[in-house]
Amino acid sequence: MPAQPPPRPPREETPPPEDDAPAAEPRAKPHVVxxxxxxxxxxxVGTLVNLGVLHLLHTELGLGFTRSSAIATEAAxxxxxxxxxxxxxxxxxxxxRRVLQYNAAALVSLGVTVAVATAAKEVVHPLLAQLAGIAAxxxxxxxxxxxxxxxx
Numbered sequence: 791m792p793a794q795p796p797p798r799p800p801r802e803e804t805p806p807p808e809d810d811a812p813a814a815e816p817r818a819k820p821h822v823v824x825x826x827x828x829x830x831x832x833x834x835v836g837t838l839v840n841l842g843v844l845h846l847l848h849t850e851l852g853l854g855f856t857r858s859s860a861i862a863t864e865a866a867x868x869x870x871x872x873x874x875x876x877x878x879x880x881x882x883x884x885x886x887r888r889v890l891q892y893n894a895a896a897l898v899s900l901g902v903t904v905a906v907a908t909a910a911k912e913v914v915h916p917l918l919a920q921l922a923g924i925a926a927x928x929x930x931x932x933x934x935x936x937x938x939x940x941x942x
Contacts, residue, residue, distance in 0.1 A: 831873075863904065871896075903927035906922055907920045
């Protein structure tokens with residue numbers, strides 16, 4: 791008959807954390823200038839996403855310009871949320887609340903972007919019109935990002 795292992799000692803209960811225990815320190819919000827510079831890098835990548843999707847939908851697939859512009863801008867919004875979460879404000883904690891806030895703020899910027907681009911395309915090439923729209927919506931978007939979505 792094989793020898794049985796010795797009985798295990800009883801597990802010690804870990805006391806519950808006290809209410810007065812210090813909370814983890816939140817990460818400091820970056821200063822406005824470095825955040826703005828990082829925001830610009832993320833925006834440049836988002837601009838490439840925007841223009842690439844616009845080109846694909848409008849030029850290659852023949853979808854109408856305004857619809858293509860709106861879809862391209864939404865694709866860039868989602869790309870930019872990830873970039874801002876991971877790089878600009880470096881929380882690295884994806885949050886549905888911030889996704890929704892970011893999308894709400896960015897959709898206002900989308901309206902500005904599409905309106906300016908649609909008006910500008912009457913006088914310049916569609917890609918230049920889209921760049922003008924992106925420029926018009928981006929400052930509003932940064933203010934919402936820095937002051938509302940990632941405020942701490």
